[in-house]
Amino acid sequence: MxxxxxxxxxxxxxxxxxxxxxxxxxxxxxxxxxxxxxxxxxxxxxxxxxxxxxxxxxxxTNPVLIAVPLFVFMGVMLERSKVAEDLLDSMGFLFRRLPGGLGVSVICVGALLAASTGIVGATVVTMGLLSLPTMLRRGYDPSLAAGTICAAGTLGQIIPPSIVLVLLGEVLSSAYQQSQLQRGIFAPDTVSVGDLFAGAMVPGL
Structure with a gap:
């Protein structure tokens, strides 16, 4: 039941x-x-x-979880203040001589937004509104442009700083300490959010 x-x-x-x-x-x-x-x-x-x-x-009162609303606030500020749009324009100008420079710019800015907000849907929608019309005007194939935006918004979830890693670190820390206590280890080590950030840096990039 x-x-x-x-x-x-x-x-x-x-x-x-x-x-x-x-x-x-x-x-x-x-x-x-x-x-x-x-x-x-x-x-x-x-x-x-x-x-x-x-x-x-x-x-x-959890000092780790306090970071979650602050990350969301940072992502909202990047979106509402048009900083992300200006950053996309600046990086597009910087990589203009490279083949697919605009696509590289979209991936970089999308990864930044994804790591900041921690919300895949919001990142993909925001990047779609900002960059998809520009990419189509530059002659990018629609499927390639859409795939680039979706990949940038999704794969950026594990790039530090990431809300997902903050939440995962809190859960793993408690579970790891409980498992060590059950094994008779009364001075358990902890899995910190910093450890997860360090471990996710290379795979995320």
């Missing part, structure tokens, strides 16, 4: 997000509703909700 409730929770959450409900209210509301349903069916203890506030406070 608990497995069925988990699948139903996942399906309802995805459905509400697709319909257009705000993500924050969808996640919190669907979780609470299914918690009460699970309590009625005898598979969930409402006493566990007592840790809900502590979890929220713990996330708010």
């Amino acid at each position: 608990s497995g069925f409730l988990a699948l139903a929770l996942f399906a309802v959450t995805c459905g509400l997000i697709v319909v257009g409900y705000p993500v924050a209210f969808t996640l919190a509301g669907s979780a609470l509703i299914f918690a009460f349903i699970g309590n009625l069916l005898g598979v969930f203890d409402l006493g566990l909700l007592g840790a809900y506030v502590q979890q929220i406070f713990g996330r708010m």
Whole structure:
């Protein structure tokens, strides 16, 4: 029964997000509703909700996760201030003598935006609006132009600084410490976000 409730929770959450409900209210509301349903069916203890506030406070005071909204803010500023557009024009002028110089510029700026915002869709849409008309005017094949923009927005996710690596570092650090404690190692090492940044630098580039 608990497995069925988990699948139903996942399906309802995805459905509400697709319909257009705000993500924050969808996640919190669907979780609470299914918690009460699970309590009625005898598979969930409402006493566990007592840790809900502590979890929220713990996330708010986590010094690592504070970087997430700051990265998003940086990406929004790059987009709204037209700095990304100016950077694309400047790099296009810099690489104008190279074959495919505009494509190289799009990849560089797209990777920068992707690493800053951490949102693939936002990066691809922004780069599409900024660079796709210019690339088509320069005679680029539409499939090549679209592929370049999508690749730049997607592959830039692991280039530091990356929100994905910040979130992954938080999860891996906790899991790694718990695994070492279970093995009897009471002075566990940690997997820091800096370690992930260092490990992802070469593959990302």
